[in-house]
Amino acid sequence: MNRAWGADGGGPGSSTAGARPDEVRRHNRAALLRRLHVDGPCTRATLATELGLNRSTIKAVVDGLAESGVVTEAVPAQRTGAGRPSLMVLPSPEAAVVLAVDVRVEQVAMSVVGIGGQVLGRHSWNLHRRTRTPGEVITHVAESAQLLTEELGVTPAGAGISVPGVVRRDDGWVHEAPNLGWRDVALGARLGAVLRLPVRVGNDAELGALAEHVRGVARGATDLVYVSADFGVGGGVISEGRPLRGARGYVGEIGHLPIRPGGRPCYCGSRGCWETEVGEAALRRALGLPEGGPRGVVVAELRALEAALAAGARTNPLGEFAEWLATGLVTVVNLLAPQLVVLGDLFTALPPCVVDDVRTMVHERSLVSRAVGGTRIETSPLGRDAKLVGAAELAFEPVLGAV
Ligand SMILES: [Zn+2]
Numbered sequence: 421m422n423r424a425w426g427a428d429g430g431g432p433g434s435s436t437a438g439a440r441p442d443e444v445r446r447h448n449r450a451a452l453l454r455r456l457h458v459d460g461p462c463t464r465a466t467l468a469t470e471l472g473l474n475r476s477t478i479k480a481v482v483d484g485l486a487e488s489g490v491v492t493e494a495v496p497a498q499r500t501g502a503g504r505p506s507l508m509v510l511p512s513p514e515a516a517v518v519l520a521v522d523v524r525v526e527q528v529a530m531s532v533v534g535i536g537g538q539v540l541g542r543h544s545w546n547l548h549r550r551t552r553t554p555g556e557v558i559t560h561v562a563e564s565a566q567l568l569t570e571e572l573g574v575t576p577a578g579a580g581i582s583v584p585g586v587v588r589r590d591d592g593w594v595h596e597a598p599n600l601g602w603r604d605v606a607l608g609a610r611l612g613a614v615l616r617l618p619v620r621v622g623n624d625a626e627l628g629a630l631a632e633h634v635r636g637v638a639r640g641a642t643d644l645v646y647v648s649a650d651f652g653v654g655g656g657v658i659s660e661g662r663p664l665r666g667a668r669g670y671v672g673e674i675g676h677l678p679i680r681p682g683g684r685p686c687y688c689g690s691r692g693c694w695e696t697e698v699g700e701a702a703l704r705r706a707l708g709l710p711e712g713g714p715r716g717v718v719v720a721e722l723r724a725l726e727a728a729l730a731a732g733a734r735t736n737p738l739g740e741f742a743e744w745l746a747t748g749l750v751t752v753v754n755l756l757a758p759q760l761v762v763l764g765d766l767f768t769a770l771p772p773c774v775v776d777d778v779r780t781m782v783h784e785r786s787l788v789s790r791a792v793g794g795t796r797i798e799t800s801p802l803g804r805d806a807k808l809v810g811a812a813e814l815a816f817e818p819v820l821g822a823v
Contacts, residue, residue: 445481448473450821452481456491456511457535457820458634463496465506482509490515490535490823513538516823517572518815519565519579519617522624522808523557525599525651526715529805530564532572533812535820537635541572554594554605562614577822580815581611581621582807584652589669592621598687599651620814624648625672625764626663627810628800629656632762634813636802641760645752646800647674648764649703653695657756664756675699679748697744700766706741719769726771738774746781753786753795764800775799 439447451471456462462470468478485491493507513534522529524547531542543564551560569576585597592608612619622630629646632638638646638658646656653675657664664671675695676688683692696702700718704711707721729736749761761782763775779797782789789795800806 449481453820453823461508461510463506463508511535514574516819517574517576518812518819519576520808520812521561522582522811529808531808532568532574541568543568552600554602558610565615576617577819578618578815579615580811582624582627582811583621584624584650586670587621587623592619622814623672624807625654626656627814628764628806629658630813631802631806631810632800633658635809637762637798638760643758644760645756645758646762646764649699649766651700653699674752677748677751694748706737722769729771729773742774742777746778749782750786753782754788757788757792758795759792760796762798762800764806768799768803
């Protein structure tokens with residue numbers, strides 16, 4: 421969280437010495453709003469303690485936000501101690517809303533999200549070969565966004581878009597999204613023009629990591645890796661509390677770690693990539709399912725396997741799959757030393773005993789995991805929604821500072 425600045429402009433760490441009073445006010449307002457957005461309603465007293473500000477400064481900021489309808493105040497239901505209770509400060513979800521869009525290979529999901537992360541409305545539609553082109557997707561997003569926001573009676577302040585591909589963060593340029601068949605698409609600029617909104621575009625796994633960090637299983641963790649399997653396999657990294665981006669934001673193509681010399685050819689130009697051993701196609705092979713077809717069949721097969729294993733079935737067709745998953749994760753853990761690895765998307769459907777085997781193998785084979793006290797490996801509680809939640813948070817970043 422952003423630390424607030426002291427009322428005298430020389431707040432914690434005195435990094436603000438010399439800041440103008442209006443800058444200090446704006447910064448404190450954004451810090452307070454971010455606190456309410458991420459952690460929910462709380463009392464003025466708690467805000468004062470957490471943000472390191474005195475009560476009169478909190479009062480001034482909250483009064484200003486209440487006047488513009490961004491927060492409301494209420495007497496807390498449960499009073500503690502004697503004396504006058506500190507008022508609860510609640511964000512008003514509709515005071516600032518964003519549009520979140522998750523572009524997947526088979527589907528586009530869209531939601532309108534208010535301050536505090538409340539989903540005010542959502543919509544989704546399926547994609548097939550003809551409707552998957554950038555032009556078709558952009559047109560459909562614009563039309564659906566208009567219908568959804570009109571129905572809700574809200575005007576978004578920004579939009580966040582998740583794309584399974586290599587995305588330039590500065591301007592939302594999609595270099596390659598192989599599973600969508602997209603190459604060199606000025607998605608940020610084109611969507612910004614039709615939506616008439618500031619648009620930020622992010623790689624899907626990077627946004628999955630952001631979502632888990634802000635609202636999922638990784639809240640409070642400073643170092644985490646989110647690894648997800650959809651058609652492809654991608655990763656998002658939070659290191660020391662911040663997204664690890666690399667040059668122009670291209671970190672995270674861990675699906676293309678070469679792990680099997682002489683393995684299957686991959687569309688990236690290499691062979692034996694991790695994705696070829698643990699992506700959806702590999703999972704279908706392991707389960708004896710035909711190539712392609714609906715995702716639901718894979719999930720149903722995994723559920724049946726889970727039930728069979730729980731009932732004592734001796735043979736597990738995912739033994740080798742688990743080996744490859746663990747092999748890649750050992751490299752990821754040794755390289756990035758996360759406290760936590762979050763397995764997202766299709767990985768969340770793996771039977772728990774398979775995830776347990778992967779945990780054991782990673783712990784036994786990664787000296788870094790052991791050194792950090794055992795890297796936790798968890799499945800994503802946000803599941804299919806993680807990237808949509810991350811897209812909303814991406815859009816909120818500049819919005820909270822401008823409300
Ligand atoms: Zn590859």
